[in-house]
Amino acid sequence: MSNTLSRDFVEKGAWKEGLFEGKVAFVTGGAGTICRVQTEALVLLGCKAAIVGRNKTKTEQAAREIAALGPSADCVLPISNVDVRDMGQMEDAVRQTVEKFGRIDFVIAGAAGNFVAPFHSLSANAFKSVVSIDLLGSFNTAKACFPELVKTKGAILFVSATFHYYGVPYQSHVGAAKAGIDALSNSLAVELGVLGIRCNCLAPGAIAGTEGISRLSQEDPEKAYGKRVPLQRLGTTTDIANSTVFLFSPAASYVTGTVQVVDGGMWHIGTHFSHDLYPKGLLPENYNNSASVNANL
Numbered sequence: 390m391s392n393t394l395s396r397d398f399v400e401k402g403a404w405k406e407g408l409f410e411g412k413v414a415f416v417t418g419g420a421g422t423i424c425r426v427q428t429e430a431l432v433l434l435g436c437k438a439a440i441v442g443r444n445k446t447k448t449e450q451a452a453r454e455i456a457a458l459g460p461s462a463d464c465v466l467p468i469s470n471v472d473v474r475d476m477g478q479m480e481d482a483v484r485q486t487v488e489k490f491g492r493i494d495f496v497i498a499g500a501a502g503n504f505v506a507p508f509h510s511l512s513a514n515a516f517k518s519v520v521s522i523d524l525l526g527s528f529n530t531a532k533a534c535f536p537e538l539v540k541t542k543g544a545i546l547f548v549s550a551t552f553h554y555y556g557v558p559y560q561s562h563v564g565a566a567k568a569g570i571d572a573l574s575n576s577l578a579v580e581l582g583v584l585g586i587r588c589n590c591l592a593p594g595a596i597a598g599t600e601g602i603s604r605l606s607q608e609d610p611e612k613a614y615g616k617r618v619p620l621q622r623l624g625t626t627t628d629i630a631n632s633t634v635f636l637f638s639p640a641a642s643y644v645t646g647t648v649q650v651v652d653g654g655m656w657h658i659g660t661h662f663s664h665d666l667y668p669k670g671l672l673p674e675n676y677n678n679s680a681s682v683n684a685n686l
Contacts, residue, residue, distance in 0.1 A: 392422055392598040392626050394429040394458065404634055410435030413490040415483065417441045417473050417530050418499035420451035422599040423548060423629055427497055430630035431637070432459040436495070438466070439486040441479075445469035466490070473500040473526030479533035493537035495637050498530040498570075499548035503563045516562045523566035528573060531588075535581075542585030544637055547574045549590040549648060551656040567592075571648055578646030587645040589636050594652020597623040619654035 399406050414431050418424040419440025428438050432455055440455070442448035452467035459465065466489045468482045486493060502522040506515065527547050538545070552560045553568035571590055578588040593599075595614050615622050632651050635641055650656065 392426065393454070394426060394433060394627065394630060396433070396458070398430060398627065398630060399433050403631065404434055404638075406434065408434040408634070408638060409495075412436045412494040413486070413492050414438040414495040414497065415441070415486050415493045415530075415534055416497040416499060417471075417526065418501060418548070419455075419497075420444065420447045421499065421501075422626065423593055423596065424497055424499035425451055425455065426626035426630050427499070427546075427633040428465070429455050429458055430634050431495065432456070432464060434634065435460075437464045437490050439468055439482070439489070440465060441468045441471050441473070441482050441500070443470065443472060473529055474521045476529050476533065479529045483533045483537065487537060492541055493534055494541045494543040496530060496534045496538065496543065496545045497548065497633075498527040498545065500526045500530075501548065501563075501566075503560075505559045506562065507559055508561050511562060516565075519562040520566045520569070523563065524569040524573070527570050531573075531577060535586075538581075538586050539584055544587040544589070545574070545577065545581075546633065546636055547571075547588070547590045549574075549592040551592050551594060551650060551652060554656050555659050574648075575646050582645055587641070589641075589645060590648040591629070591632055591636065592648050592650045592652070593624065593629055594618070594650070594655045595623050596629060596651075597625055599626075617655065617658070618652070619658065622653065624651060624653055 409431055414428065414436050416424055416428050416438055419428050420442045428440055432438055438455070440448060440452055448469040449467045452465045456462050456465040466486060468485055471478045471482050473479060483493065500522060502519045531545050547570050549570050550563065550567040552564040557564055574588045574590045581588060595618065597610060611623055628651050632649050636644065636649060
């Protein structure tokens with residue numbers, strides 16, 4: 390299954406060609422699977438985009454490949470060597486985007502860090518790193534783009550998750566971070582709504598072909614997890630793309646302060662993370678044998 394989109398998304402999909410013509414998106418984490426496909430969807434519908442990342446090679450390659458879906462090679466601007474935790478770097482990325490495209494209409498705050506780690510092996514620095522990348526990075530992204538969004542009455546989409554809806558083992562760090570992102574989005578929806586700026590979250594579930602799902606099991610992900618989902622399949626990147634387009638489209642002009650969960654109903658039955666390590670990996674006699682994460686991210 391391909392992780393990327395093609396012209397079929399427009400030609401055979403639900404969205405009108407040219408829907409986002411004249412619009413500009415600013416995307417952190419745009420070279421990753423989820424945020425990349427979000428960017429592809431916007432570009433296929435006429436949007437220009439700046440994708441922001443830390444890895445120069447990966448970001449520039451993703452930009453070239455995404456631009457091939459659009460009308461010209463320069464419709465996607467790669468901005469690399471940027472740490473979302475650094476406000477100055479984020480402001481500079483916004484400046485480069487405005488210099489290139491003249492405006493920012495849509496913001497996707499999607500830069501994230503995650504790994505599987507039981508609490509007893511999770512270092513304070515690792516916890517801090519995930520919260521800083523996910524939550525502080527989301528704040529910095531929204532803050533840096535705010536002056537431009539005021540001008541365009543634009544929209545922010547935070548990439549969240551469902552880990553904090555119930556107790557998910559080995560994900561205390563990302564659960565805390567994503568809960569903060571939801572709260573941040575809710576507050577901004579109220580504060581910035583009076584300025585015409587909308588803020589929403591998108592919470593993907595188990596999406597086939599992503600790095601996240603590949604970490605859950607060494608088995609075939611569809612076989613291991615597909616039947617645990619009420620809709621009886623893993624999600625696809627097209628599912629993510631469609632929800633993203635909706636939340637930025639005029640069809641959602643009265644939608645703000647919401648979390649759009651795209652998981653086939655999975656979180657309702659609490660099976661998001663049936664990891665082989667649980668619960669035996671948490672028992673005292675197995676501490677030394679369970680997953681251990683103490684790295685400084």
